[in-house]
Amino acid sequence: MRGLSAFWVDFFEKFGIMFIGLAAFAAVVGLILFLADRAPKKGRDFLQLAAFVGPALVLLAIGLVYPAIRTTTLAFFSRQTANGSDFVAFDNFVWMFTQPDILITLGNTLIWVALVPTLSTIFGLAYAVFIDKSKGEKLLKSLVFMPMAISFVGAGIIWRFMYEYREVGFSEQIGLLNQVLVWLGQSPQQFLVNSPFNTFFLIVVMVWIQTGFAMVLLSAAIKGVPVEIIEASRLDGANAWQQFWNVTVPGIRGTLVVVVTTISIATLKVFDIVRAMTGGNFDTSVIANEMYTQAFNRGETGYGSALAVVLFLMVMPIVIYNVRVMRKQKEIR
Amino acid sequence: MSTDAATAAENALDAPLGQKHEAATREPQKMRKVKQTLTSPWATFAAILIATLWTIPTFGLLVSSIRTPTEIRSNGWWNIFVSPSFTLQNYIDVLTVQGTSSANLGSYFVNSLVIAIPAALFPIILATMAAYAFAWIKFRGSGALFVLIFALQIVPLQMALIPLLQIFSEILGISGTFPAVWIAHTIFGLPLCIFLLHNFISEIPGEVIEAARVDGANHTQIFFRIIIPLSLPALASIGIFQFLWVWNDLLVALVFSGGTADVAPLTQRLAELVGNFGRNTERLPAAAFISLIVPLIVFFSLQRYFVRGLLAGSTKG
Numbered sequence: 001m002r003g004l005s006a007f008w009v010d011f012f013e014k015f016g017i018m019f020i021g022l023a024a025f026a027a028v029v030g031l032i033l034f035l036a037d038r039a040p041k042k043g044r045d046f047l048q049l050a051a052f053v054g055p056a057l058v059l060l061a062i063g064l065v066y067p068a069i070r071t072t073t074l075a076f077f078s079r080q081t082a083n084g085s086d087f088v089a090f091d092n093f094v095w096m097f098t099q100p101d102i103l104i105t106l107g108n109t110l111i112w113v114a115l116v117p118t119l120s121t122i123f124g125l126a127y128a129v130f131i132d133k134s135k136g137e138k139l140l141k142s143l144v145f146m147p148m149a150i151s152f153v154g155a156g157i158i159w160r161f162m163y164e165y166r167e168v169g170f171s172e173q174i175g176l177l178n179q180v181l182v183w184l185g186q187s188p189q190q191f192l193v194n195s196p197f198n199t200f201f202l203i204v205v206m207v208w209i210q211t212g213f214a215m216v217l218l219s220a221a222i223k224g225v226p227v228e229i230i231e232a233s234r235l236d237g238a239n240a241w242q243q244f245w246n247v248t249v250p251g252i253r254g255t256l257v258v259v260v261t262t263i264s265i266a267t268l269k270v271f272d273i274v275r276a277m278t279g280g281n282f283d284t285s286v287i288a289n290e291m292y293t294q295a296f297n298r299g300e301t302g303y304g305s306a307l308a309v310v311l312f313l314m315v316m317p318i319v320i321y322n323v324r325v326m327r328k329q330k331e332i333r
Numbered sequence: 334m335s336t337d338a339a340t341a342a343e344n345a346l347d348a349p350l351g352q353k354h355e356a357a358t359r360e361p362q363k364m365r366k367v368k369q370t371l372t373s374p375w376a377t378f379a380a381i382l383i384a385t386l387w388t389i390p391t392f393g394l395l396v397s398s399i400r401t402p403t404e405i406r407s408n409g410w411w412n413i414f415v416s417p418s419f420t421l422q423n424y425i426d427v428l429t430v431q432g433t434s435s436a437n438l439g440s441y442f443v444n445s446l447v448i449a450i451p452a453a454l455f456p457i458i459l460a461t462m463a464a465y466a467f468a469w470i471k472f473r474g475s476g477a478l479f480v481l482i483f484a485l486q487i488v489p490l491q492m493a494l495i496p497l498l499q500i501f502s503e504i505l506g507i508s509g510t511f512p513a514v515w516i517a518h519t520i521f522g523l524p525l526c527i528f529l530l531h532n533f534i535s536e537i538p539g540e541v542i543e544a545a546r547v548d549g550a551n552h553t554q555i556f557f558r559i560i561i562p563l564s565l566p567a568l569a570s571i572g573i574f575q576f577l578w579v580w581n582d583l584l585v586a587l588v589f590s591g592g593t594a595d596v597a598p599l600t601q602r603l604a605e606l607v608g609n610f611g612r613n614t615e616r617l618p619a620a621a622f623i624s625l626i627v628p629l630i631v632f633f634s635l636q637r638y639f640v641r642g643l644l645a646g647s648t649k650g
Contacts, residue, residue: 007429007439017511018447025455029462037553045472048552052466053478056459056523060485063520067496068488074495123383130380142636143384146391149632149639150625151581153600157607157621158390161397161410164610172408174614176393179409208387216640240373269489272583276604288584291491296588301495308491319487 029055068312074305085302092306105285108199109314112206112270112286117263119207121256124214129244132222141219145212152209156276159205163191195283202284205273210266214259221255222248254325261322268315287311394618398423402615423619436606436616437594438623445580445598445624447511448590452518453576457568459519460526461534465560467527468535469542470552479531485524493521494588501589509591517589518579526571533567534560570641577628577639599624 036051075092077085096102131140147155164175165188173179178188191201225248233247249256271288278284280293287307295304396410399419404412427436466472467479497517502508507516537560545555561568579585583600590597603624606613613620632639 010440011443014443014447014511018451021451021512021515022454025451025458029458033462033553033556037551049466049470049472052462052470052552052556056463056482056527057478059459059516059520060482060523062500063497063517064485064488064493064524067493070496071492127380127383130376130383134377134380140380140384142633144387146629146632147387149577149628150391151583151600151628153581153583153603153607154621154625157603157617158394160607160610161394161618162390171406174405174407174409176389176409176411179411208390211387269491272600272604275583276607279608288489288491292584292587295495305495308489308494311489312487312492315489316487323483323486 071305071308074301075309076302078302079300080302088302092302093310095303096306096310101285102290104283105280105287105290106310108284109268109286111199112203113264113267113314115200115203116206116210116267117260119203120210120214120263121218121260123207123211124259125218125256127211128215128219128222129248132219141216145216147209148212148216152270152272153276155205155209156273159201159208160192160277163201165190165193192278192284193282198278198282199284202273202277205277206267206270210263214263217255217259218252221252225251257325258322261318261325264318265315265322268311268318287314394621398618398622405615405618423615424623427616427620427623436602436613436620438599438602438620440594441597441599441602442623444590444594444596445600445627448514448518448586448596448598449576449579451511451515452522452579453572455515455519456522456526456575457530457572460523460530461560461564461568462556463523463527464530464534465552465556467531468537469555482524483528486528490521490585494584498588508589509593509596511596513589514586514596517585518582521585522575522578526575529571530564530567533564537563570638573631573635573638577631580627 032051032055036048039047074080076087076089078088078091079085096106127144131137134140161174162176163178164173165178166173166175168187173182173188177191181188192198229247229251230243233243238246269288270286271292274280274284274286274289275292280286280289285293287310291304291307291311294300294307393410396413397405399421400410400413401418401420402423404418428439428442430437463482467475497520498508501513501516505513507513541559541563542555545559550558580598581600582598583604586598586601587604590601592601594602603617603620606617606620610617
């Protein structure tokens with residue numbers, strides 16, 4: 001009973017903070033807009049403009065532009081100590097490419113970005129085609145799409161239980177996959193410990209999440225392919241497979257590009273899954289996880305920043321490409 | 334007139350990304366014909382197989398969460414079909430038992446809400462204001478500035494973490510408080526929200542805004558009387574997506590919340606619990622479901638808005 005009342009005290013205190021925060025925000029924004037409303041004739045145009053774009057611009061300058069520049073600079077300095085830090089030129093990058101651990105991390109990131117977009121798109125596309133116009137399409141879609149709504153940490157826990165390992169003779173298996181192995185007469189495996197295959201079992205989790213995303217976008221695109229073309233190809237005697245390759249795939253090319261690039265970007269930045277399932281141990285680390293470990297667990301700001309810069313360099317071309325495709329499609333529309 | 338425009342813009346939100354063709358409305362007869370050619374027993378079988386494989390992991394965890402601690406530790410969830418059992422004790426334990434070694438999820442659940450509600454509202458409101466200015470106030474350099482904001486999406490948030498944390502802890506002294514997490518999420522959400530809302534707000538017909546101007550309305554009045562009411566559907570979609578993004582986030586929380594039961598959200602506590610899997614085996618299924626319940630409710634009740642926000646927000650990061 002006492003525990004419960006402590007909970008309510010805590011509850012009201014925190015929601016109190018939230019309402020104060022919301023009220024403060026409303027007051028500041030309200031005041032800015034009110035002042036813009038009553039601005040003196042002289043310079044009114046500028047004041048009103050500043051009221052509308054000013055808050056966002058200030059936040060972005062402090063929170064993104066300055067930090068991005070600062071991180072890039074930090075990448076060329078040694079770790080920060082009480083005596084400041086030294087300029088080390090490219091030492092942090094040299095460290096990255098000479099340290100066996102970090103090389104494995106970089107390699108893992110490449111494996112992730114090669115496999116996740118490919119597999120998710122293939123599964124998503126196949127599923128979208130199979131269920132197109134079938135009975136119960138909506139329900140079937142929801143089932144595969146659902147993992148997309150939950151957190152990576154939640155997904156990590158779900159799959160920890162799938163992969164869970166118990167020593168033979170010590171107890172029954174509680175992980176489904178190992179139980180299946182036992183039923184098949186095999187010996188159970190430590191899926192998340194045995195390198196290098198543990199990385200692939202982590203990738204399965206990401207594919208499980210992203211397939212739904214690919215499926216929903218591709219399914220919408222497939223429905224946009226004009227019936228007349230499908231009809232025509234059918235009259236020409238094309239079988240289902242030819243129809244798929246010669247009509248459907250060209251018709252959804254734009255969406256395919258968006259799906260693959262979007263999943264690639266998400267994959268490059270993957271952090272939570274690795275953090276929640278292995279913590280980056282057993283040679284499963286990826287760049288985003290290593291960056292966090294170096295910068296925040298070990299205080300190696302130089303190494304962490306250098307890893308962030310590498311991540312930036314890997315993501316940048318894909319984002320630019322993605323944006324260009326999307327803008328082109330927008331213009332056509 | 335204006336509602337038509339809003340509907341049209343809303344439909345544009347629903348249209349598939351990267352799609353050149355207009356989605357044609359099909360005659361039912363044609364549909365039946367195409368269906369015959371595409372649906373084969375093998376495709377049906379494969380679809381059901383994939384759906385089953387995709388559902389089993391979550392279903393297994395749900396079943397685990399209602400078994401007794403001894404059962405969870407001693408054998409797999411599928412045994413429930415042999416020896417049925419049901420208890421909600423795990424949920425009660427992880428939510429209400431207080432103490433340093435307990436999961437204490439009640440507090441973290443409150444934290445998640447207190448973080449996610451303002452962190453969804455703040456960026457949406459600021460972004461609507463900025464988007465209105467970029468769309469309807471003419472000023473020099475507006476195009477360049479807008480492109481610059483859009484380009485900020487390229488910056489992975491990993492790049493902003495270290496300096497932003499230094500600003501919060503050394504200059505503002507708010508590191509490890511709710512405002513620090515709100516501000517961080519607001520900043521990271523802004524570029525995409527501005528971009529998406531600009532797309533929507535610039536589609537509002539110029540005559541409506543022109544008419545209001547002729548009547549003597551200034552920017553503030555136009556903003557509250559025309560822009561906000563007409564963009565409500567877009568605000569809802571993007572708001573829901575931002576809310577879920579914040580709710581599911583781990584990285585920003587880890588860096589800015591300080592990691593205690595005072596501020597940290599559910600995801601962070603879950604990551605800690607799963608870090609000691611052996612000791613928390615019987616707590617984790619219920620704990621995970623408590624964090625999943627909000628996204629799942631949003632997902633199943635607001636799927637249309639969710640899909641929209643997702644399609645629009647797929648370049649976030």
